[in-house]
Amino acid sequence: MTRTYENNRSAELLDAAAVRFADAGYHKTTIREIGDAAGMLPGSVYYHFPSKADLLLAVYDEGVERVGGAVDAALEGKVDPWDRLEAALGGHLTAILEASAYARVLLSVLPSDVPEAAARLRDARDRHEDRFRELVADLDGDLGVDPALFRLFMLGAANHAKVWFHPGSRRPVDIAAELVRVLRGSEASDRSSEPAGAS
Amino acid sequence: MTRTYENNRSAELLDAAAVRFADAGYHKTTIREIGDAAGMLPGSVYYHFPSKADLLLAVYDEGVERVGGAVDAALEGKVDPWDRLEAALGGHLTAILEASAYARVLLSVLPSDVPEAAARLRDARDRHEDRFRELVADLDGDLGVDPALFRLFMLGAANHAKVWFHPGSRRPVDIAAELVRVLRGSEASDRSSEPAGAS
DNA sequence: ATGAATACCAAACAACCGTTTGTCAAGTCT
DNA sequence: AGACTTGACAAACGGTTGTTTGGTATTCAT
Numbered sequence: 001m002t003r004t005y006e007n008n009r010s011a012e013l014l015d016a017a018a019v020r021f022a023d024a025g026y027h028k029t030t031i032r033e034i035g036d037a038a039g040m041l042p043g044s045v046y047y048h049f050p051s052k053a054d055l056l057l058a059v060y061d062e063g064v065e066r067v068g069g070a071v072d073a074a075l076e077g078k079v080d081p082w083d084r085l086e087a088a089l090g091g092h093l094t095a096i097l098e099a100s101a102y103a104r105v106l107l108s109v110l111p112s113d114v115p116e117a118a119a120r121l122r123d124a125r126d127r128h129e130d131r132f133r134e135l136v137a138d139l140d141g142d143l144g145v146d147p148a149l150f151r152l153f154m155l156g157a158a159n160h161a162k163v164w165f166h167p168g169s170r171r172p173v174d175i176a177a178e179l180v181r182v183l184r185g186s187e188a189s190d191r192s193s194e195p196a197g198a199s
Numbered sequence: 200m201t202r203t204y205e206n207n208r209s210a211e212l213l214d215a216a217a218v219r220f221a222d223a224g225y226h227k228t229t230i231r232e233i234g235d236a237a238g239m240l241p242g243s244v245y246y247h248f249p250s251k252a253d254l255l256l257a258v259y260d261e262g263v264e265r266v267g268g269a270v271d272a273a274l275e276g277k278v279d280p281w282d283r284l285e286a287a288l289g290g291h292l293t294a295i296l297e298a299s300a301y302a303r304v305l306l307s308v309l310p311s312d313v314p315e316a317a318a319r320l321r322d323a324r325d326r327h328e329d330r331f332r333e334l335v336a337d338l339d340g341d342l343g344v345d346p347a348l349f350r351l352f353m354l355g356a357a358n359h360a361k362v363w364f365h366p367g368s369r370r371p372v373d374i375a376a377e378l379v380r381v382l383r384g385s386e387a388s389d390r391s392s393e394p395a396g397a398s
Numbered sequence: 399a400t401g402a403a404t405a406c407c408a409a410a411c412a413a414c415c416g417t418t419t420g421t422c423a424a425g426t427c428t
Numbered sequence: 429a430g431a432c433t434t435g436a437c438a439a440a441c442g443g444t445t446g447t448t449t450g451g452t453a454t455t456c457a458t
Contacts, residue, residue, distance in 0.1 A: 007405065007454080025312070027226035031446060043448075044406050052446065110362075113224070145381055153378055156359025157352040163309075164351055179352055182344055185384025206425080206435065230416060242418075243436050251416065404455070415444070425434075 010048045013038040015101070018059045022104035026056060026113045053117040056109065057124075063102035064124045070095040070103070071131060081138045086180040088135055089158055093172035097165050107162045129155065154183060209247045212237040214300070217258045221303035225255060225312045252316040255308065256323075262301035263323045269294040269302070270330060280337045285379040287334055288357055292371035296364050306361045328354065353382060 016037035020029040031052055035042045049055040074091030078084045095103040106128070111121035129151075136143075136151045143150050161175055215236035219228040230251055231241045248254040273290030277283045294302040305327070310320035328350075335342075335350045342349050360374055 009405080025226075027224075028312075030444080032444090040405095041407060042446085043408080043410095046447065047405060113227075143381075144384070145377055149374075149377055150381065152359060152363055153356035153381060156356040156362075158355070159359065160351060160355025163355075175348075178344055178348055182349065182352060183381060183384075185343070185382075208435080229414080231414090239435095240437060240439095241416085242438080242440095245417065246435060400458085402455105402457085405453095407450105407452080409449090409451105411446105411448070413445080413447105416442100418441070419439085421437080421439105423434105423436090425432105427432080428430090 009038060009040065013040065013045065013048055014055075014058060014062065017055050018062070018101040018105055021056060021059055022101040022108050026109045053114050056105075056114060057117050057120055059102060059105050060109075060121055060124050063100070063104075063106045064128045066100050067092060067095045067103045067106065067128055068131070070099065081135070081140060082180065082184060085132075085135045085139065086176055088131065089154070089176035089179060090173040093158055093161060093176050096159070097161060097172045098167060104162070107159055150183070154179065208237060208239065212239065212244065212247055213254075213257060213261065216254050217261070217300040217304055220255060220258055221300040221307050225308045252313050255304075255313060256316050256319055258301060258304050259308075259320055259323050262299070262303075262305045263327045265299050266291060266294040266302045266305065266327055267330070269298065280334070280339060281379065281383060284331075284334045284338065285375055287330065288353070288375035288378060289372040292357060292360060292375050295358070296360060296371045297366060303361070306358055349382070353378065 013034065017029075017034045020034055020037065031045050032042045034055070035045050038045075045055070049058065070091040071088045072091075074087040074094075075084060078087045096107060106125060109121075111118040111125065114121065132151055132155060133148075136147050136154075139147075145153075157179055158176070161172075165172075165175070212233065216228075216233045219233055219236065230244050233254070234241045234244045237244075244254070248257065269290040270287045271290075273286040273293075274283060277286045295306060305324060308320075310317040310324065313320065331350055331354060332347075335346050335353075338346075344352075356378055357375070360371075364371075364374070
């Protein structure tokens with residue numbers, strides 16, 4: 001049985017790559033920088049990953065898993081469909097705006113940036129966005145719009161926060177709450193307004 | 200009087216640059232490609248523009264002007280604030296999704312992609328987004344959210360269409376209409392629901 | 399102890415990047 | 429006609445890029 005050796009710095013490498021990819025994007029990040037940050041020469045990176053694109057892909061997959069975890073955690077215990085949507089968006093935004101470089105990569109590098117890996121990057125991203133497809137489908141009231149369009153508007157609005165968000169003022173979960181409040185107005189035409197219990 | 204000569208291919212150069220920047224982004228576009236597309240050697244590009252960043256900036260400015268023009272044209276004759284917002288979004292989306300490579304550049308290259316020109320790129324972009332600040336401010340009813348946040352959500356949702364839009368199915372103006380309909384729900388809490396005329 | 403796998407280093411490779419330099423025909427001004 | 433400007437070409441420059449190759453100390457299985 002030949003198995004791991006455990007002087008392995010693959011994890012540090014991946015961390016370093018995640019930070020650089022998230023902050024500078026794919027093309028502005030060089031193998032040399034990543035290697036440097038992991039205390040490694042550029043050539044050594046290729047012992048761990050066969051190419052720069054594969055390195056990105058590994059980061060991307062890990063990113064999907066982490067945002068997914070954040071969403072799952074936020075979702076725990078919530079039962080009302082709108083509450084669930086808000087919680088999921090809260091987890092999503094927290095991960096992407098504050099928590100993890102891995103998560104941020106999902107927004108700062110587009111699949112089209114790396115044609116040779118575009119299909120697999122899109123797969124990874126879809127794997128995450130599918131959660132929201134479900135959450136939107138579970139909303140009871142008539143939305144007044146195509147649910148697919150509703151989801152795209154919602155994710156577009158949320159992810160755009162990456163551009164204007166700066167930590168310290170509004171918390172990601174507050175942004176999620178406000179967004180859901182705006183979107184929720186659209187169902188108020190039929191079953192209009194009980195102010196929803198509270199206290 | 201020393202004046203122009205008019206064998207000048209600056210315009211073709213700018214067009215070529217706009218298309219490449221829009222389709223491939225800043226870093227993946229090379230001066231050689233742009234020169235090629237304009238029938239020019241790479242060195243000759245520098246007769247017209249002092250640097251790649253300056254070339255982008257010229258494209259960007261022209262882009263702002265063209266989307267601005269599309270918005271102005273769409274706005275003509277509209278008086279109701281919500282109608283105006285919808286029209287403006289329609290013009291914005293049409294320009295960005297179908298009409299002009301110059302317009303598309305506003306979405307496909309971020310100011311942060313080119314640090315040496317980031318400030319001036321942001322200026323250009325703000326010049327355009329300020330129109331929407333006004334349009335949102337003119338909405339009468341209480342929005343139920345911070346107008347700034349409302350604007351950011353709206354532009355985020357709209358611009359995200361660049362990712363999922365494909366020509367032939369839904370028209371940009373229809374997307375704008377749907378988006379406004381979703382957002383408009385949020386004003387229905389106080390002055391709830393006259394179904395707004397219609398046969 | 400021996401042999402193989404591990405996890406790197408050191409150095410280079412070819413390709414490509416944005417940009418500069420020197421040159422020059424064609425057009426315009428005087 | 430001569431001087432000067434325009435709009436390019438041709439060729440290279442220095443630097444950076446992702447990647448490859450060959451070597452080597454350390455660790456592990458036998």
